[in-house]
Amino acid sequence: MTSLCRHCFRYLCVAFGLAVLFPSASGADAETQPTEPSFVDLQHDRLSDWILRPAEGINRYFREAFTRDEDKESRLIQRFYGDRLSAEEVRGTYITISPILTIHEKEDVNVDVDFSARLRLRQIHDRLRIFADSRDPDHDILEGVFSPQYRRELEEDERDAGAAGLIYMITERADRSLSLSSGLRYRRGVSPKIRLRGTLDYPFAAWNARVAQSAFWDRQTGFGEKTELSFRRSFLEIGRFGSTSAATWSETSQGVDWGQFLSCSAHFSPRKSLALKTGIRGHTHPSTVPQQYAIRIPYRQRIFRDWLFIELEPGADFLRENDYRFTPLMNITLDIVLGSFGSD
């Protein structure tokens, strides 16, 4: 137990040392970041171009295919300023790459790389977009709490998989949305998937309640549905409290997979935030039993411009397979955003 505490203490020291030193070294604490493009900016621009230029090309192709010459923007303006409409049309086209390093008591180091990509096709339809995600959120009932053990469990049951396809937003309003997506799940083979998801927001007093309901089908795991209910409120200007309950039933789940997590966060500035998250998850078959308790203290810091973030997340799991023993861990996540992510 003494060595365990020493391990935890060491992880915590390393984490907070990184959090303090890394941003200071990169100048992220300065209120005004340098306006002159640096070498890093140029490399980021180049990588973003790989995503944005093909997206612009697709949009431009569709725009020009159905537009007469006299209805096209002046070629001279385009020659000097580039195709401004294409740039507007691909706003919201981006890819987020998130390498996650988990230092774990039993397994030393675990590395995952998540990604999430969106391609806007406004010229075809404003509500249509292409997506590609490394994770399928429908079976994950603790979406806000990263746990490598839980992820492995989902992968073993073939419930976790990447997915890519098309999303059509049937309704997209501030208080409700309804979307239909169809595509392919890929991991250990490819299988088609269809999903219908709706959300409904209801503000009352200082709270905001949200109900989200998804129904999905894919060839590997069959039919399923996921219900989420969350409550959020802000307090003391910088604080936010949230509670999320989720339940998933599918042909491969153990009865109903259920989960609940609470989070309390403080946003000190647009660059820094600290949170406390606690969660529990379990299933109802063969008996209703909690599988995991989790606690996380994520500290998130913007490192560079508005596209590079680091999250240091010390925490602990209490897993049923370990007789609910205290199992410390540390997640270190980098979020790198490429493309145009100003608005979606």
Place this chain on the structure above:
Amino acid sequence: MNCTVSWTEKTVMGVARLWFALLMLSGGVALFGGACRFADVEVMPQEVLRSFSMTWWERPWGYRLIGDTNVLREAGIRRNPDYVTRRADVEATLKLGGLSSVLALYGPHDEPRLVIHGVYFKDRDKFENYVQIQRTRRRPVRAFEKETRDGWWHVSFARDADLIYKERELRSLHRGIHRYQRRLNMDEIFDEFHRGRPPPNES
């Protein structure tokens, strides 16, 4: 005699009364007409175009306003400088959040080598969105903002990315832009002029 005087007096008084009545009537008509007439306002004021034009002191050496109608037609304007009124260009400006735009073309021998494009915004968010788009274009553009009573002008200077500009020409361009900026008291947003083709090695 008395009769003659009396007749003259009557005539004078009558003419005076008639004159007064006509005066009142014309005043009334003028007032009524003025109230009914639409206010005489210019939607596209010429003063804006005059302000946007470079003065001889600001123009780069050898540059002048381009007058070739083919070039102007290609740019979607009828005069130089002018408000952009071609439907497709107006639609593009509106889609990008702007309300109105002006264009001025400069260059030697009717060959456009410098474009001044001003886009007017009433909404700050849309203005900033436009700035963001301009940045992502990574074109050789210098952009400025000019705050007015009701909104913001995004004024940008662009050079042709495919043409080669000599070192001396670039210096003259920068000097002219600097003088223009001072005259209109504009704030610089970004300077990407370096993105064009580099000047030839003159050594």
